[in-house]
Amino acid sequence: MKRVAVIVFPGSNCDVDALVAARDAGSDAYFVWHRDTTLRQADVVVLPGGFSYGDYLRSGAIARFSPVMTAVAEHARVGGSVLGICNGFQILCEAGLLPGGLMRNARLRFLSRPTWVRVEQTDTPFTCLYERGEVLEIPIAHGDGRYVVDARTAAELEATGRVVWRYVRDNPNGSTNDIAGVTNAGQNVVGIMPHPERRNAPALGGQDGARVFLSMEARHATQHAVDVRARDGRHLRV
Amino acid sequence: MSAFRVEVRVMPRAALLDPQGLAVEHALHALGFGEVAQVRMGKHLVLEVKAATRNEALARARAMCDRLLANPVTEDYDVVVGGGAAR
Numbered sequence: 386m387k388r389v390a391v392i393v394f395p396g397s398n399c400d401v402d403a404l405v406a407a408r409d410a411g412s413d414a415y416f417v418w419h420r421d422t423t424l425r426q427a428d429v430v431v432l433p434g435g436f437s438y439g440d441y442l443r444s445g446a447i448a449r450f451s452p453v454m455t456a457v458a459e460h461a462r463v464g465g466s467v468l469g470i471c472n473g474f475q476i477l478c479e480a481g482l483l484p485g486g487l488m489r490n491a492r493l494r495f496l497s498r499p500t501w502v503r504v505e506q507t508d509t510p511f512t513c514l515y516e517r518g519e520v521l522e523i524p525i526a527h528g529d530g531r532y533v534v535d536a537r538t539a540a541e542l543e544a545t546g547r548v549v550w551r552y553v554r555d556n557p558n559g560s561t562n563d564i565a566g567v568t569n570a571g572q573n574v575v576g577i578m579p580h581p582e583r584r585n586a587p588a589l590g591g592q593d594g595a596r597v598f599l600s601m602e603a604r605h606a607t608q609h610a611v612d613v614r615a616r617d618g619r620h621l622r623v
Numbered sequence: 624m625s626a627f628r629v630e631v632r633v634m635p636r637a638a639l640l641d642p643q644g645l646a647v648e649h650a651l652h653a654l655g656f657g658e659v660a661q662v663r664m665g666k667h668l669v670l671e672v673k674a675a676t677r678n679e680a681l682a683r684a685r686a687m688c689d690r691l692l693a694n695p696v697t698e699d700y701d702v703v704v705g706g707g708a709a710r
Contacts, residue, residue: 442691442692443694446691446694447691450691478696479694484696485696486694486696486697488635488639488640488697489642489643490642491640491642492642493642493643493646531640533639533696533697534696535638535696559640559642
């Protein structure tokens with residue numbers, strides 16, 4: 386059972402969903418307030434979606450200076466797993482823990498709708514239970530989701546397998562190379578714009594996102610490699 | 624110590640798509656302002672900075688831009704202190 390710290394910023398609004406999704410996957414998940422300076426022995430840190438500090442200045446620009454971010458950066462530095470979802474992804478980019486940045490959607494509108502993403506990299510703590518090339522239906526809910534990087538960094542991300550998810554069918558926000566999620570050089574810090582925690586059970590319209598959380602549990606499991614603690618098997622692939 | 628009025632202009636990187644600027648440009652064209660092109664939209668911040676000299680105010684304002692006010696990945700900035708401009 387992994388200890389999963391879900392960071393709560395003023396303006397986070399997917400924190401409960403992320404906590405529940407982690408608990409459904411069998412994790413010992415708990416909240417950590419952004420002013421705290423300790424992660425309480427977390428194995429995994431999740432920065433949830435929302436509108437931290439009202440997205441003032443730029444999405445994630447102010448949250449990245451919250452006191453807890455020093456501990457998050459240290460956790461990442463020593464190889465600890467960190468997942469940023471939507472606003473969490475924006476915060477990780479602003480903090481320099483992931484390359485690139487997120488800008489206003491190319492067609493300006495805030496978009497809340499399903500998207501389809503292809504899993505491009507399975508060697509991360511959040512995708513190890515997926516198969517490369519799988520296409521998932523996971524919803525987005527963002528206004529600033531256009532991932533941009535300079536051409537050199539984009540080429541490096543592609544060459545080193547650091548694009549984790551890519552939009553297929555259509556690119557909702559105009560992101561570089563249809564990127565929906567990336568990882569850092571150590572492949573322990575991952576950011577994703579779509580919301581896997583909103584698709585982790587049939588009652589939510591699908592469970593394509595469940596294995597993001599089940600992967601956290603399965604990763605590095607020494608004795609329980611097969612035991613992913615699915616509840617009544619409902620997270621297992623059909 | 625005196626207080627300097629510092630103006631910071633933050634603009635999206637020239638190489639990056641600026642959908643807001645493009646929308647404004649289209650609106651201007653629709654209103655008959657066909658002569659306009661290359662509209663780009665950014666942010667304008669006005670700060671009051673206490674410093675001993677104008678140069679110190681400029682250096683501090685630049686540090687603020689590097690740390691917080693602009694994102695070096697996506698934006699460029701200009702800083703103007705008092706009446707004169709400096710880049």
